[in-house]
Amino acid sequence: MTTIFSKIIAKEIPADIVYQDDWVTAFRDIHPQAPTHILIVPNKEIATVNDVFPEDEAILGRMFVVAKQIATEQGIAESGYRLIVNCGADGGQEVYHLHMHLVGGRKLGRMLPN
């Protein structure tokens, strides 16, 4: 299932891309919820965490390595940040192309509302 993220990865529509390699692309969220809010997305079309398989382990690992690198570049590695992956309807996933939110630059508070 192709989503808008595949078009961003292919540079068919504009986005503020902060990192791209053969495996992942990272770009700023269009509706940032913190001073730093970047989406780290596998170039491969994987819809959700439920669609991840063992052959994807290297891609998933790359997402974390890139998250650390971007957090460092954005100056929030020391102050801290949060990585979020929403899955499915109850998880609040809106775009069905796997992605990791990297959010930081302010105190984020409790992880979940009560």
Ligand code: 5GP
């Ligand atoms: P989800 O709720 O699926 O975990 O998060 C999807 C995120 O994608 C949302 O934070 C939303 O603001 C972001 N988003 C949706 N469409 C676009 C777009 O066209 N460009 C960018 N840069 N972000 C988008």
